[in-house]
Amino acid sequence: MTTSMTASPRVEMLGVSKSFPGVRALDSVDLTLHPGEVHALLGENGAGKSTLIKILTGALECDRGDIRLEGRPVSFRTTGEAQASGISTVYQEVNLIPAMSVTKNLTLERTGGRLGFVSWRRAREQAREKLQRLKLDINIEQSVGSYSVAIQQLVAIARALDDDTKVLVLDEPTASLDAQETETLFGIIRDLKARGIAVVFITHFLDQVYEISDRISVLRNGSLVATKPTSELPPQDLVAMMIGRELGDVEAAFTKSERKAPGAEKVVARNLGKKRMLEPFDLVLRAGEVVGLAGLLGSGRTETAKLIFGAIRHDSGSLSVRGTEIRGNSPRRALDAGIAFCPEDRKTEGLVGELSIRENIVLTMQAKGGWLRRIPHRDQERLADEMIKALAIATPDAEKPVGQLSGGNQQKVVLARALASKPEVLLLDEPTRGIDVGAHAEIIVLIRALCDEGLALLVASSELDEIVAASDRVAVLRDRQKIGELSGEAINHENIIRMIAGGGADHE
Amino acid sequence: MSDRGTLNRIIALRHNRAVWPLLALALILIVDGFISPNFFDIRIVEGRLFGNLIDILYRAVPAALIALGMAVVIGTKGIDLSVGSIIAICGAVIAWRIQAGDPHLLILFYALVAGAVCGVWNGFLVAGLGIQPIIATLVLMVAGRGIGLLINLFYGGTNPSFESELLQGLSTGNIWLIPTRLFVALGLFLALWALIRRTALGLFIEAVGGNAAASNLAGVNSRLVTFFAYVICGVMAAAAGVIMTADTHTSDPVSVAMYSELDAILAVVIGGASLAGGRVFLGMTVIGALVIQALTTSILISGLPPEYNLVIKALVVMAVLFLQSDNARSAISRLIPGGSR
Amino acid sequence: MLKNALAGAAFAVSALVCSTAFAQTIGFSQVGSEGDWRPAFSANMQESAKDYGIDLKFANAQGKQEEQLRAVRAFIAQGVDAIIIAPVVVTGWDQVLQEAKEAEIPIFLVDRDVEVKDPSLYVTRISADFNLEGKLAGAWLAAESKGTCKIVELQGTTGSAPAIERKKGFEAVIGQFPAMEIVATQSGDFTTEGGKKVMEAFIKSTNNLDGICASFAHNDNMQLGAIQAMKEAGLKPGKDVLMVSVDYVPAIVEALKAGEANASVELRSAVGKFIYPVILDYLKSPQELPKWIVIPSDLHTAN
The missing domain is CATH 3.40.50.2300 (Response regulator)
Structure with a gap:
């Protein structure tokens, strides 16, 4: 029950180094975790956060360095060993089995039955006990998949915790949570902290870092930049430490420049809708204009983009691209008409993890060209190299399987594929999801640059900052319905929030 | 210094996926050399090359053709259990049309069309109706041999044996001392390779197998690609069917190519592909088929009682797959000091 | 075995067509129709039944014992005069043969053998060796x-x-x-x-x-x-x-x-002429028979 910083450290990682073929992932990194502290671990994509965590939790072995748990040197060869010693992890992508019940998910590991048999009565008791720790009251017989992502996240945390948990690692736990759910989670984190558990918190939301963490460690390019108490590190300094350059650049990206008047209408949606999914809406996308899609989780942002792209077939209204109506819309027809789409969920909808960066990038171009007209290998390479350079994708070469890239770089590959098809209209669904601050700014800059080149853009995002910074016009959604638009000077946090909250909407 | 370079090169070879199946093949042949001293002899008999090595190539042809089609289907994250039944149907069609007196070139075409039709059926069930591949192809696997029997019954073929210069020429004939079927296999291999690798079809198949949803959003018509994969598999099985049926001069729907689907799947897996889809290795699949055939041939010449055959085959296959498993390999290199990187 | 279902069905249909009123009614439960030999065997049994004036009820088990058990029980229910079984497997026959015995229907085995605790459950096995x-x-x-x-x-x-x-x-x-x-x-x-x-x-x-x-x-x-x-x-x-x-x-x-x-x-497929006389004689005057009556085998050479 100690929260004192002077107590002996829970975990000490000293001089930890790790290399992968062609990449030095960690170079002599130190990390100390005290009982009862929330330790924020920050850094850009590929800074080495995941590698460090994987070494701590036994998923990877380090090449050099020492790990001490409560003063004893340890070396975990599997996550199971680490867990048995009290180090638990909850990953960003929830590792639950959706079709199985909450009980089964909670007792998948450590089914302590005699002779390997599972006593379901005991399993249910254990499950209730685990959920009780988080004050989570849900039906444990229901399948995990039937609950919201937020609840699933909490179930995953409940699974990771038990009586002798000493260290809990939370890898971007709030990425898919809304404000209220995040608050619930923070309540739980504070509770754990009070029980003396050391919590490692990885996130890209800086305000959350300041809200919850006691100390901050920043990694950059595989090295530790510094570890400091949160109270002694102002946000501007933190961002500068993370991206290694003056904050001015980032702020410039967020500052609106003089905008040219929007060009021709590229996409016109009239009464476009789908029953039980999205109420019919009107939307116009123009060349050289960024339209933001704002709304809470589940308000229909993704569905709007997918309806325009034809990934979801509309059952009412019409959609015209450059004046021609598209009938029987499908991704293929949308692509042929010059619309490209970057989905929100890279892993399940964006990329083919087994294929190389090159193959992922050329896929859409090749699909448009047809299977008979294969793009020559040399052209594929040239295109991939161009894109890697243009979007600053961090990789030794274009033949690396996409699945091995970090989240931000994967997102860039999705974007590269869309751009390679030379679209006139680009639909981006959560382009900065799971990406940290540096890459975040890069992508916003990129969106503006594309817009200046005359592309029509639609950006769906859960982050208001992003919407406000990037958009010329904002369409606001609530409860699967478009409730209005904002443009020009009217685009600011207050107006958008007021519309979403249902107050007097500033229709124009 | 150069020693070290060579060593490093050998260590790097471990990670080349071609090494382990080739090593397995070499080991099997070396063991054969000990079992039977004149194992590697090649003579000329009846105007053709003759010997165990030729036999392995010769016998591996149908299995390799089936496995190549299977590799394509497995690339889409699918599986085709019906290849043996497709061969049974092709055999019955051949025997039937020969009895009916059709020109034999036309019969060759009919047989391949029969295979394509079977592939269309499988493709329709999997891509059109969205039935899981293992179930969808089970339908034809179960019904196909019955259809073959019905065709035999249909023309009253109690003795469905036949003679055909063209078909037997393709299957058991030879050109310049070399069995014709090796040319047939090489031709089909190159044709399939060109279809997969010289067009974008291979990329689409691997993309669909790796992530169908993402491929769809990237503009690939994943259902059409999947459908096409089953048609390719059907045609390849039919080609194997022509060779097998002409080889035995008879249509035997009940027992022809029994368990050939399992050998084909095994060949694909030995070739380094994953049943989870996403990768097609045509060349390695052929090596996989050769490993299996070399094993079968060596069991036959070993003189061991037939009761041991299946067990030995299973053990060797297990050993090959064990060598290919990354987990097993890293466990071994941990055991051998200095073996780890 | 399902693969033979269609072919088997064809035989079953033709068998039903030729059943009219004859002196003796005999049920025959066949294994299936795999290979060349068995269909010929089935055809011969049906053909030669007519020569002996037998109303043969033919049932194709399609290689499944449960199908065969169902067929035998159906024969018992119909009250046939005798039942011929070509067993799919050797075990699992005691119960159904007991039922036949209680219904006083004699059982004759052809082709393969069965293993039963009480050998009196069937009259004899008539088959090649x-x-x-x-x-x-x-x-x-x-x-x-x-x-x-x-x-x-x-x-x-x-x-x-x-x-x-x-x-x-x-x-x-x-x-x-x-x-x-x-x-x-x-x-x-x-x-x-x-x-x-x-x-x-x-x-x-x-x-x-x-x-x-x-x-x-x-x-x-x-x-x-x-x-x-x-x-x-x-x-x-x-x-x-x-x-x-x-x-x-x-x-x-x-x-x-x-x-x-x-x-x-x-391996004779034309075995009706060996099987039916034994059964008809037994039905006329029931008596203890040897448990295996061997159908003679012939060796053929080129001349």
Whole structure:
């Protein structure tokens, strides 16, 4: 029950180094975790956060360095060993089995039955006990998949915790949570902290870092930049430490420049809708204009983009691209008409993890060209190299399987594929999801640059900052319905929030 | 210094996926050399090359053709259990049309069309109706041999044996001392390779197998690609069917190519592909088929009682797959000091 | 086994059509319609039933015992005069045969055997003797080679009853001749394809069948494959090597004529004339019969 910083450290990682073929992932990194502290671990994509965590939790072995748990040197060869010693992890992508019940998910590991048999009565008791720790009251017989992502996240945390948990690692736990759910989670984190558990918190939301963490460690390019108490590190300094350059650049990206008047209408949606999914809406996308899609989780942002792209077939209204109506819309027809789409969920909808960066990038171009007209290998390479350079994708070469890239770089590959098809209209669904601050700014800059080149853009995002910074016009959604638009000077946090909250909407 | 370079090169070879199946093949042949001293002899008999090595190539042809089609289907994250039944149907069609007196070139075409039709059926069930591949192809696997029997019954073929210069020429004939079927296999291999690798079809198949949803959003018509994969598999099985049926001069729907689907799947897996889809290795699949055939041939010449055959085959296959498993390999290199990187 | 369902159904339909009022009604539960021999066997049973004035109720079990049990119970319910069973498997018969006994319906087995605790549950088994077939082949070969012969053997499916018994019978005979021995034996799974593959390997491992005087195959299909393999290797089957096998299928008859095969033991499919008289006699005057009545096997040669 100690929260004192002077107590002996829970975990000490000293001089930890790790290399992968062609990449030095960690170079002599130190990390100390005290009982009862929330330790924020920050850094850009590929800074080495995941590698460090994987070494701590036994998923990877380090090449050099020492790990001490409560003063004893340890070396975990599997996550199971680490867990048995009290180090638990909850990953960003929830590792639950959706079709199985909450009980089964909670007792998948450590089914302590005699002779390997599972006593379901005991399993249910254990499950209730685990959920009780988080004050989570849900039906444990229901399948995990039937609950919201937020609840699933909490179930995953409940699974990771038990009586002798000493260290809990939370890898971007709030990425898919809304404000209220995040608050619930923070309540739980504070509770754990009070029980003396050391919590490692990885996130890209800086305000959350300041809200919850006691100390901050920043990694950059595989090295530790510094570890400091949160109270002694102002946000501007933190961002500068993370991206290694003056904050001015980032702020410039967020500052609106003089905008040219929007060009021709590229996409016109009239009464476009789908029953039980999205109420019919009107939307116009123009060349050289960024339209933001704002709304809470589940308000229909993704569905709007997918309806325009034809990934979801509309059952009412019409959609015209450059004046021609598209009938029987499908991704293929949308692509042929010059619309490209970057989905929100890279892993399940964006990329083919087994294929190389090159193959992922050329896929859409090749699909448009047809299977008979294969793009020559040399052209594929040239295109991939161009894109890697243009979007600053961090990789030794274009033949690396996409699945091995970090989240931000994967997102860039999705974007590269869309751009390679030379679209006139680009639909981006959560382009900065799971990406940290540096890459975040890069992508916003990129969106503006594309817009200046005359592309029509639609950006769906859960982050208001992003919407406000990037958009010329904002369409606001609530409860699967478009409730209005904002443009020009009217685009600011207050107006958008007021519309979403249902107050007097500033229709124009 | 150069020693070290060579060593490093050998260590790097471990990670080349071609090494382990080739090593397995070499080991099997070396063991054969000990079992039977004149194992590697090649003579000329009846105007053709003759010997165990030729036999392995010769016998591996149908299995390799089936496995190549299977590799394509497995690339889409699918599986085709019906290849043996497709061969049974092709055999019955051949025997039937020969009895009916059709020109034999036309019969060759009919047989391949029969295979394509079977592939269309499988493709329709999997891509059109969205039935899981293992179930969808089970339908034809179960019904196909019955259809073959019905065709035999249909023309009253109690003795469905036949003679055909063209078909037997393709299957058991030879050109310049070399069995014709090796040319047939090489031709089909190159044709399939060109279809997969010289067009974008291979990329689409691997993309669909790796992530169908993402491929769809990237503009690939994943259902059409999947459908096409089953048609390719059907045609390849039919080609194997022509060779097998002409080889035995008879249509035997009940027992022809029994368990050939399992050998084909095994060949694909030995070739380094994953049943989870996403990768097609045509060349390695052929090596996989050769490993299996070399094993079968060596069991036959070993003189061991037939009761041991299946067990030995299973053990060797297990050993090959064990060598290919990354987990097993890293466990071994941990055991051998200095073996780890 | 389902693969035979369609073909089997065709037989079942034709069987129903020809049932009209006859003196005796007999139910026949057949295994299925796999291979060449069994359909011919079924057809003969149906044909010759007419000659004996029997109303034969034919049921195809499609290779499934549960189907067969259902058919036998249906026969009992219909009150047939006798039931013929060609069993799918050897075990699991006690219950249903007891039911038949209580209904006072005599059971006759054909083809394969059953294992029951109480042998009085069936009257007799009327079938060919696999062991005898092997003995006939062995005896012919002993006579033909004058007791001196190195033999290669193509076995049937490993562990199957015909493969085991034909091998036993064959070995029992050649065991009497010190100069006769099996130098190589492998399973060809009763198929042409298998026979050809195995013979190809034998040719290589024995240096072109050097010193081999005979090939004994457990069925004709394998022997036909072996003949092709030998011809492709430039050997003359039937002349360089004596070819003896079992079944006497139409294709081996051709091969015998062409001199490429030397002898085949007939596995009769026309067995109605052996089976029905036994049953009809028993129905007329029930009496204790031997538990196995062997249908004689014939060995055919080229002339």
